Amino acid sequence: MRTQTVRTLVAGCIFAGFAVGCSPGEQGSGDPGAPPDQAAEVLAIPSPVDRLLRWSALLEHASQEDVSSLRDAIAKAALDVGDPELVVFAMWWARFDPAAAIAWTSAEWRAQSRLVVGAVFRSWANHTPQDAWSHIPKVAEFYRDAVIDSTVVGWHESGKPGLVEGVQSLPDGAFRQRVSESLARRMVLALGTEEATKWLETLTDPAFRDGMTVRVMSAAAEQGDAAAMTAWAASKVTSGEESPSGFPRRIATRWILRDPEAALAWLASLPAGVDRDDGVMESYRDWIRFAPGAAKNWAQNAPLERWSEPAFSVYARILAKERPEEALALVQRFTDTDLRDRITIVITRKWQTGDPKAAAAWVANADLSPDVRARALAPAPGAAGS
Secondary structure, eight states: OHHHHHHHHHHHHHHHHHHHTSOGGGGOSOOTTOHHHHHHHHHTOSOHHHHHHHHHHHHHTOOGGGHHHHHHHHHHSSOOTTOHHHHHHHHHHHTTOHHHHHHHHHHOGGGOSHHHHHHHHHHHHHHOHHHHHHHGGGSOGGGHHHHHHHHHHHHHHHTOSOHHHHHHTSOSSHHHHHHHHHHHHHHHHHHOHHHHHHHHTTOOOHHHHHHHHHHHHHHHHHHSOHHHHHHHHGGGOOOBTSOOOSHHHHHHHHHHHHOHHHHHHHHHHSOSBHHHHHHHHHHHHHHHHHOHHHHHHHHHHSOOOGGGHHHHHHHHHHHTTTOHHHHHHHHTTOSOHHHHHHHHHHHHHHHHHHOHHHHHHHHHHSOOOHHHHHHHHSOOTTGGGO
């Protein structure tokens, strides 16, 4: 997943940044004044931690004139695609010749990695962010997400102005949305959830602020202080038939993957309405997709309540694949009549495709309204041509 790629990239770069700051005197013997002569020896060190620390210390004392020798040492070393040594080398090289470093990531098969290409852009953006920014559209689509994240992080780390304005000036479209997500995640990580919400108040353009608000919420729920974000969003959640704010969905779909108990408790505390129902259904849908064992265990043991019925509707449709009658018995307990009727129709129509006699017998004996009974027995859309 994209998020996992980003987290791996950030973690690798943080470790690389730590290693670059190490003093060569702390890493054992070796003459720091002759990096090319030591490169092969260092890259042959068996311990991956010792090797990375020594390699980083070597780069600290290397100069631009040493690039060719160091690059050749990498080409001859027993390194694999995206190894940390290549990430550190890419960051070091990009400080003074990012164009050459980018070219190397295409020519050297070991460097054909999101981690390595992203490292070039992070270092590049830290020194000349506008140049790195303008080069993003030129990279292959395979690297685009990592490059966007790395450029945003590098630019923000640099403290140089223009990042927010650069994102805001982008035309509407997929690229702006993706960069906005990266910016929101960076603000949550760098400022913390509460300060990130305060930062939102500094955005003067209403449309841009609204777009960044939902993205900051998602980032906070995924990797920040979700509880702080829910407190901030509580007054904005709608009730009844009011148009949904989308905040329960935005927060809970991310939070439930980190802390399902807390996410579900928060959803249960929200005012009844389509906003809460949407959040419950979509968050449970994501949970059962990514952690099916835990999600099914919850459905098998949790009490059925009005707030949780949208989650049980998702579970019932999955249960119906093997035990349709048991799934329908669960659905008939729903107090939300519209949801109960809708899921009943969905399950019975699907049941008919596998066992029409059993499905028809159940419908005939069930306590259903005439309209639901007729719709439940109607062929499922597309079934006639199957």
